[in-house]
Amino acid sequence: MMNPLDLFKVEVLDNRFRPRQPQPLPNAQRSRWNTPEYYLYGLVFLTIPALMFKSVYDISQPTHPEYPRYAPLLSPGWIPGRMVDNSDLQYRGFRSNLLCLALLLVLHPLARRTYEYLQFATNGSSSRANASTVARGKNESTKETANSRLQGRVRFDLVFALIFLAALHGISTIKVLLIVYLNYQIPTRLPKQYAGIATWVFNIGIMFANELCRGYQFAHIFALLLPAQTTNATGKTPQTTQANWGVWLDSYGGLTPRWEVLFNITVLRMIAFNFDYLWMRDRRESSPIEKKNLDPANLPEKERVSSGASPIDFSLATYLAYTLYSPLYLAGPIITFNDYISQCRYPLRNLTRGYIIPYAIRFLLCLLTMELCLHYLYAVAISKSNPDWRTSYTPFQLSMLGYFNLHIIWLKLLLPWRFFRLWSLIDGIDPPENMVRCMSDNYSALAFWRGWHRSFNQWIIRYIFVPLGGSRVSKGRAVANFIAVFTFVALWHDINLRLLAWGWLVVLFVLPELIASYLFPAKQYENRPDVYRWLCGIGAVGNILMMMAANLVGFAVGLDGLQGLVDGIVGSLGGRVFLLAACGTLFVGAQVMFEVREAEKRRGVVMKC
Incomplete structure (x- = not known):
């Protein structure tokens, strides 16, 4: 039976972090939890977080003078006596549709299992035995069975995806399919030397075009392409026929008419397919899996990502099934085409109930945490109400x-x-x-970006950073690579100046960590580990403050809002005293983060974030 505390270990989140042999890593240090220093840190953790919550709870009360300013942004909540801060448009869409999505989560796997049972039931008793084996998630040894499983999954994924898209986007499904089909033509029709550049030009152009053309509304398209004709048979104000047709078609936009808002995640899969296909062509004469004498039914993730698909797998059907895969279509995470094909052909052995159920419990606990925050801490609504940062709140509250x-x-x-x-x-x-x-368990800017939207980070490394030369180049070239990466990341999130500023701030704030690691190498402090740890803690405080500033600019209050926050905090003597105390608290937090990572090393967990 699982220890309840084990539920919060990183190994529960992803089997990729579970060590094959749980033994301490060579560089793991002895535990410091039972030392006077960490007893003091424990006292800080018992008091400061409660004060942090209370500070925002106090200004989220109806009795606070600023409450009438942001009260219109609140909605009735399910907790008695509390309103809910549902003012964030992005999360509101997910929260409002959560019950429908939960129903889909149940029905989709049931539909697949029913399809698999019916598919194999038509081929006699031996096939029925295979079907029950596949349904239980056991690996099959023969290539025929594996290929049959792949074909069955691809057919189901493709049919379900088309139904799913039609419900989501209505008539705009045609636009999605057209863009996806055009991308498929790039690597399969163009000469190899042009296909890579064409892939980037096409997909970045699509992101700009989707934004500027607002999803290519049919009313606008018809107005441009069809000759103007008017009708006034009813005696009403004449209107163009093409506008009538376009508006009528646009009215069938499905549950999510603005399909272009969600399409950027599909762009990443389109790019992944194209380059997996192009790199496959470089190695098609021989299979790396056969060269290394690996079992294709038990490939490690690295091999699945690099060479999990064979030349015959890069068909239009598999491309569409992968690009439009329903569970990951709306928001990801991102999986490479090679990995998707490999898992469709050979199910992972460690994908068991003992892995999925704890993960589901973690999700429910996070959902409850979010609901409590939205009902008791109205931080988002307050920020959206354009408050006077300097006079309305204390530096601690700000x-x-x-x-x-x-x-x-x-x-x-x-x-x-x-x-x-x-x-x-x-x-x-x-x-x-x-x-x-957790957001509060980060002290390194570099490690933060490896662990925040991790599948996107892995995608960037595979398809952008490594092809550009990675970090094994000159310092100037490495900085240029970082700028290119974060410029793409900012444009991918949204095409606006605020996110570009965020991307460039991230690059700027990564530089101090790189410089500090060069000036203070760990080898110089091998005999003084505590001194090095405290020096790292001081650097971590600066890193945390800079990461908070960059993300507030990009995703919360913007440059003007950040300036108002900073002025409100450091604009008085009391604010500057508070800032020093806050830095001390962050130093304590960084020391606890260091020890959390040492505990992971003692369990044999290898992480770079």
Whole structure:
């Protein structure tokens, strides 16, 4: 039986972190939990977090003078006596449709199992035995059975995806399919030397075109392409026939008419397919799996990602099934085409109930945490109400408003990602976990970006950073690569100046960590580990403050809002004294983070974030 505390270990989130042999790593240090230093840190953790919550709770009361300013942004909640801060448009869409999505999470895997049973039931008793084996998730040894499983999954994924898209986007499904089909033509029709560049030009162009053309409304398309004709048979004001037809078609936009808002995640899968296909052509003469004498039914993730698909797998049907895979279509996580094909052909052995159920419990606990935050801490609504940062709140309250804004941003991203990954796990596909650390368990800017939207980070490394030369180049070239990466990341999130500023701030704030690691190498402090740990703690404080500033600019209050927050905090003597105390608290937090990672090393867990 699982220890309840084990539920919060990183190994529960993703089997990729579970060590094959749970023994301490060579560089693991002895535990410091039972030392006077960490007893003091424990006292801080018992008192400060309660004060942090109370500070925002106090200004979220109806009796607070600023309450009438943001009260219109609140909605009736399910907790008696409390309103709910449902003012974030992005999370509101997920929260409002959660029950429908939960029903879909149950019905989709049931429909697949029914399809598999009927598919194999038509081929006699031996096939029925195979069907029951597949349904239980056991690996098959023969290539014929594996290929049959792949074909069956691809057919089901493709049919279900078309139905799912039609319900989501209505008539705009045609636009989605057309863009996806055009992308397929790039690697399969163009000469190889042009296909890579064409892939980037096409997909980045599509992101800009989707934004600028607002999803290519039929009313606008017809107005441009068809000759103007008018009708006034009813005596009403004449209108163009093409406008009538276009408006009528646009009215059938499905549950999510603005399909272009969700399409950027599909762009990543389109790019992944194209380059997996192009790289496959480089190695098609021989199979790396056969060269290394690996068991294709038990491939490690690295091999699944690099060479899990064979030349015959890159068909239009498999491409569409992968690109439009329903559990991951709306928000990810992102899985490469090679990995998707490999898992469709050979189910993972460790994808068991003992893995999925604890993950589902973690999701429910995070959902409850978010609901409590939205009912008791109105940080988002306060920020959206354009308050006077300098006069309305104390420096402590201002800093906590920024802090809890970031926590709610973290939760509003984590919950959809974990929900859709849970759906995928139940369906038999294991994509990478996107959020492997709590937002408050990060002290390194570099490690933070490896663990925040982790599948996107892995995608960037595979398809952008490594092809550009990675970090094994000159320092100037490495900085240029970081700028290119984060510029793409910012444009991918949304095409606006605020996110570009966020992307460039991230690059700027990564530089101090790189410089500090060069000036203070760990080898110089081998005989003084505590001194090095305290030096790292001081650096971690600066890193945390810069990461908070960058994310507040990009995802919460913008540059003007950040300036107002900073002025309100440091604009007085009391504010500057508070800032020093806050830095001390962050130093304590960093020391606890260091020890959490040492505990992971003692369990044999290898992580880079």
